[in-house]
Amino acid sequence: MRVCATLGLGLGFLAGCSGSGGETASARMQPAPFGGTLAGGRGSMTPEPPPPAAALESVLVFTRTAGYRHDAIGPGVEAIRGLGADNGFTVTQTEEASTFSDAALAAYDVVIFLSTTGDVLDANQQAALERYVRAGGGWVGIHAATDTEYDWPWYGQLIGGAYFRSHPAIQTAVVNVEQSAHASTHHLPASFSIEDELYNFRANPRGAVTVLMTLDEATYSAGEGAMGPDHPIAWYHAFDGGRAWYTALGHRGELYRSDPDPARQAMFTFFTQHLLGGIQWAAGVAS
Ligand SMILES: [Zn+2]
Numbered sequence: 001m002r003v004c005a006t007l008g009l010g011l012g013f014l015a016g017c018s019g020s021g022g023e024t025a026s027a028r029m030q031p032a033p034f035g036g037t038l039a040g041g042r043g044s045m046t047p048e049p050p051p052p053a054a055a056l057e058s059v060l061v062f063t064r065t066a067g068y069r070h071d072a073i074g075p076g077v078e079a080i081r082g083l084g085a086d087n088g089f090t091v092t093q094t095e096e097a098s099t100f101s102d103a104a105l106a107a108y109d110v111v112i113f114l115s116t117t118g119d120v121l122d123a124n125q126q127a128a129l130e131r132y133v134r135a136g137g138g139w140v141g142i143h144a145a146t147d148t149e150y151d152w153p154w155y156g157q158l159i160g161g162a163y164f165r166s167h168p169a170i171q172t173a174v175v176n177v178e179q180s181a182h183a184s185t186h187h188l189p190a191s192f193s194i195e196d197e198l199y200n201f202r203a204n205p206r207g208a209v210t211v212l213m214t215l216d217e218a219t220y221s222a223g224e225g226a227m228g229p230d231h232p233i234a235w236y237h238a239f240d241g242g243r244a245w246y247t248a249l250g251h252r253g254e255l256y257r258s259d260p261d262p263a264r265q266a267m268f269t270f271f272t273q274h275l276l277g278g279i280q281w282a283a284g285v286a287s
Contacts, residue, residue: 054109054136054283054284054285055109055283055285056087056088056089056109056110056279056280056283056285057088057089057090057109058089058090058091058092058107058108058109059080059084059089059090059092059108059109059110059111059279059283060092060094060099060105060107060108060110060111060112061076061077061080061091061092061093061094061112061114062093062094062095062099062111062112062113062114062116062120063076063077063093063094063095063114063115063116064094064095064096064097064116064120065115065116065118065120065144066117066118066119066120067117067118067147068144068147069115069117070115070143070144070251071253072115072143072250072251072252072253072255072256073114073115074253075253075256075257076114076115076142076250076253076256077091077093077114078256078257079256079257079268079272079275080093080112080114080275080279081093082258082272083272083275083276083279087276087280089109092108097120097121097122097125098125100121100124100125100126100128100129101125101128102128102131102132105128105129105132105137106132108137109137109138109283109284110137110138110139110140110279110282110283111129111132111137111138111139111140112139112140112141112142112279113139113140113141113142113145113148114142114143114145115142115143115144115145115250115251116144116145116147116148117144117147118147118148118149119148119149119150119151120148120149121149121152126149126152126154126155130154130240132242133158133239133240133241133242133244134240134241134242135241135242136241136284137242138242138243138244138245138279138281138282138283138284139158139239139242139243139244139245139282140244140245140246140275140278140279140282141158141159141244141245141246141247142246142247142250142275143197143199143247143248143249143250143251144164145246146159146162146163146164146199146201146246146248147163147164150163154240157208157239157240158239158240158244159205159244159246160205160208160209160235160237160244160246161202161203161205161208162202162203162204162205162232162235162246163201163202163203164199164200164201164202165199165200165201165202165225166199166200166223166224166225167197167198167199167200167223168198168200168220168221168222168223169221169223170195170196170197170251170252171195171198171220171221172193172194172195172219172220173193173194173196173198173215173216173217173219173220174191174192174193174215174216174219174220175191175192175193175194175213175214175215175233176190176191176213176214176215176216177189177190177191177192177212177213178211178212178213178214179210179211179212179213182212182236182277182281182287183277183278183280183281183287184212184234184236184245184247184273184274184275184276184277184278184281185212185213185234185274185277186277187270187273187274187277188213188270188274192270193219194249194267195252196249196250196251196252196255197251197252198215198220198222198248199233199248200222200223200224200225200226200227200231201227201232204227204230204231204232205232205235206230206232208237209232209235209236209237209244210235210236210237211232211234211235212232212234212235212236212247213232213233213234213247214230214231214232214233215227215233216231217229217231233247233248233249234246234247234248234249234274234278236278236281236282243281243282243283243284244282245278245279245281245282246278247274247275247278249271249274250271250275254267254268255267255268255271255272256268256271256272
């Protein structure tokens with residue numbers, strides 16, 4: 001049975017149509033096969049099974065920016081702190097690249113790049129993050145994490161080869177959930193509308209990653225750099241011994257703020273549960 005709900009009309013989180021479970025989405029959409037090609041060049045790295053489930057006790061939120069700085073970073077940190085308080089993990093936020101050492105990173109189950117921009121780590125700090133992931137560490141990227149470290153090939157692979165290219169003006173678009181049996185999407189309707197800054201990428205990550213959600217470009221103006229009928233905006237993959245999860249959503253501060261208005265609160269709940277599922281998956285405690 002299909003259920004169509006209206007959520008947050010007029011506030012960007014518009015209409016959602018969903019079945020009663022994940023079956024609707026999987027029946028409607030063809031899941032992405034692995035093994036496609038990816039522009040931008042994949043190395044010889046082969047995906048390995050993620051390590052056994054670990055605990056989710058501590059996350060690092062990295063918010064250093066060498067380029068554009070999003071106003072939503074502050075609310076984003078607070079939202080992740082709230083997720084930690086509600087779910088039993090500690091949240092440490094830093095702007096300090098020096099945190100990227102073997103000893104310091106070992107304290108964290110997941111490292112989150114929250115709208116980082118530009119060249120934020122030096123070569124030694126980059127090597128520390130690579131070792132962290134190879135040792136089974138989890139990485140989460142939010143929004144401008146793909147507008148970061150363009151000249152670091154390993155990082156390019158971490159993000160599925162999908163560096164930020166461009167974005168049109170903030171507008172409302174329809175998102176299709178392609179993989180509903182994932183911790184970061186199971187709570188979402190099969191299709192919903194959201195107002196946000198919607199990224200175009202330099203390459204389509206499909207084939208390198210498992211795509212969770214796509215944008216329907218027929219429902220908004222993607223502008224220069226439009227990606228056409230296959231426009232991923234959230235994905236994950238086992239990568240180089242660890243786990244990497246990314247969502248391109250999260251430009252607008254409203255997405256991270258609890259609000260007494262029911263529609264805004266619905267949008268907040270949707271988005272923060274999306275993030276929580278990504279963090280839990282990256283930590284290896286959810287599938
Ligand atoms: Zn943005």
